[in-house]
Amino acid sequence: MSIRIKLLLSYTGMLVLSLLVFVLIAGLFTIAATGDIRDIRDFYKVHYQVNPLTEQEESIFLELKYLAKNEPDELQNQELLKEYDFKLRTVRAGLYVRREKDQVFESHTFNQPELERSLPHYDLNNNQIRHTFNIGERFYAYAKYDFRYSDGAKGSVFVIRERSPFGEVTRKLLPVLVLILIGIIVITNVLLYRWITRSVVKPLDLLRNSAEHIKEGNLQFSLDLQTKDEIGQLNEGFEDMRKRLQASIQLRLQDEENRKELISNISHDLRTPITSIKGYIEGIRDGVADTPEKMDKYVNIIYAKAVDLDKLVGELFLYSKLDSKQVPFMFEPVDIIGFLDDCIDELQFILDEKGIQLEWMERTADRVEVIADLEKLKRTVLNIIGNAQNFMDKQPKTIRVSTRISPEWVTVEIQDNGMGIPRDAIPHIFERFYRVEPSRNSSTGGSGLGLAIASQIIEGHGGTIWAESELGVGTSLFFTLKRAIN
Ligand SMILES: Nc1ncnc2c1ncn2[C@@H]1O[C@H](COP(=O)(O)OP(=O)(O)OP(=O)(O)O)[C@@H](O)[C@H]1O
Ligand SMILES: [Mg+2]
Structure with missing residues (x-):
């Protein structure tokens, strides 16, 4: 019930009651004064208070008195x-x-x-x-x-x-009756007042207290007033506001935390190659590389570290641009089967040298078109295959590609028989800088940006990316792409 109706009801109730009481009191007075309920209209005539006869009776009496005299x-x-x-x-x-x-x-x-x-x-x-x-x-x-x-x-x-006997009784009890009636008015008033106070003032007080809490920065409380009136709605809005405020503060804290972590990760990953570059250059300066072979080796190492650094900075740059949605996607229809054929052809030679077999598991169709940004899609596939190759630990080393085609989507699976990923680490591998092996040792894996980038790219395509893995057995990376409508 809305407050307006409550107020309206309470005041109308009060008014009606007061009027009723007034009429009742007036009636009682009349009965007490005239002795008859029928003489209400004579109630206000003052001489009735002294002489309980009506005006007509009185005038007849005066005539009789005159006659007697x-x-x-x-x-x-x-x-x-x-x-x-x-x-x-x-x-x-x-x-x-x-x-x-x-x-x-x-x-x-x-x-x-x-x-x-x-x-x-x-x-x-x-x-x-x-x-x-x-x-x-x-x-x-x-x-x-x-x-x-x-x-x-x-x-x-x-x-x-x-005179009616009721008149006499009333006259005797008049003060008590009037007191009772006044008591009724007072009690009704108090009850109505409590009703209004409970349903309006108290919830408002609660809201005010909550506002104080929020002002002091304390958002860890919840307001649940179970009323459906305007106060309830106000409370709902207020509670909503508090939740949003809390969420946004938490987001800010999380962002802050992420930023700190990002900076510490970047500094660590940049420092490692820089430290070794510095070390080798100092070696050269101090004359440690005293033969052309040594010198060659040192320079090659320095070059490789510089390439690593370049790659890392490039990845970071790409990731941050993808993250802030600043990279445009050039979508076009791409034949995903032909595209994977090309990737296999291109990489097979290099992988063969490392004793890794890259092949189709099942070539389900000859040609299926998806909507994709070719360059970014390639980056995704290379990142995934790169991981498969990096985390390979047993013979025979195989990486197998397959596709599943549905009317709307194509799911690509890249499966390896490498070391696998612990179950609890699987949800985190798409986070930036996340590596299962926490020492950030550059001999296995890189900076932990590869899958974060892949995931940003696939999301940019409107698809999803996920991993299934069994520790010690192998890993499958899946991603979906939307089919082109012919
Ligand atoms: N095929 C896989 N087999 C086993 N572990 C994997 C595989 N793919 C990813 N991982 C785990 O997930 C982590 C994150 O992978 P991601 O590609 O993001 O980073 P990275 O390979 O370590 O570094 P980067 O790709 O930036 O050089 C890896 O460090 C590795 O621990
Ligand atoms: Mg990687």
């Missing part, structure tokens, strides 16, 4: 009294007239045998003309006027009205 004997005239009683009955009240101990007139409205005994005694000073009395559980309000008939007999005229 001026023509008291008229208050024995049954016809006249009936007329007044009729008027009073229309407003749900009744008339009672007495003379000394006798009843002159009693309205039918009352039907109460006890009435006579419950009425107040004569009080010719008329000190209290309005009051209430009860007979059993029934409550009555009255206005009374005492007078003397012309013959001196005491008389009273009463306008009496029955």
Whole structure:
């Protein structure tokens, strides 16, 4: 549920409740004051507080009072009294007239045998003309006027009205009832307040704390508020932001680490040939190469080291350019079978000399075209075959090439029966500078850039490269290329 709806509901609820309570209180007041729930419209008339008779009853009473003062004997005239009683009955009240101990007139409205005994005694000073009395559980309000008939007999005229017992009870309990109602309003308010606080303020507090954490650079926490409202969405966004921030910081740290490692690897790999070049040149300078043969040997070694250096710098340069996607690929349709034929022809002669057999394992087709950058593809194949040749350790030395053709892809496999790669090293061989043999000894393998370059090239082609190997048995390098659509 959205906060807006919650707020709307809570405030509408509060309003409706307050109004209801107000109406109830007003109703209770009326009942308490007038004794009857039907007289709500007279509630605001002030004299009701003093005199619980209605305006009409009161005016009839005044007429009767006037009559008692001026023509008291008229208050024995049954016809006249009936007329007044009729008027009073229309407003749900009744008339009672007495003379000394006798009843002159009693309205039918009352039907109460006890009435006579419950009425107040004569009080010719008329000190209290309005009051209430009860007979059993029934409550009555009255206005009374005492007078003397012309013959001196005491008389009273009463306008009496029955009040609902509920009115009396209400009047007695009014303070308690009002307190209860106010209590309800307060409790409802507190509950609504807690509801809003819990669903809005607390999550916002949590978010604020998290923002503080982030400001202090602490990203190792997680915020999981299980709400689906706007706060929940905000939290989701916030959590997303935190994760991204954390990822980017980790990436930066990783990059930093990589950069340091790269520099240390490069320095190491450059220093090794440079140190030996320096050593041999010092030898020549100090006259150690004192025969033409020695001199020849020294110069050849220096040359070979310089070539190594050149190769290393060239590879590094290529790798960094591939890595930063700065090398353009010249894609064209290449017949992969013909291309591998050419590679085999070209390399066989040199490899033969080293006692290595390079051959097709299975020449599955005559011609299959793939989309490739010829020059870079060649570099990849040479790097892979170069490795196969470098890590060869047993007779007969064979390197075998095969292809697998699917409607969309061609998979090239180059398999050797060399020393193999330990299982846990396989995932790392495509990383730059990674070598299984960690001593970085230049007699086996080079700088560890060959497969990193091959992998960049194949990825640049949209293909994948992977290795399968068994230690001591041999290694297979696979890569895929997309077929040209004819
Ligand atoms: N055919 C293979 N047989 C056994 N080990 C291999 C083979 N190919 C690669 N490796 C292992 O993977 C490592 C990484 O190969 P990669 O070609 O990237 O580097 P390198 O050959 O050592 O150096 P570079 O190719 O830069 O001269 C090698 O050092 C070697 O340990
Ligand atoms: Mg290599």
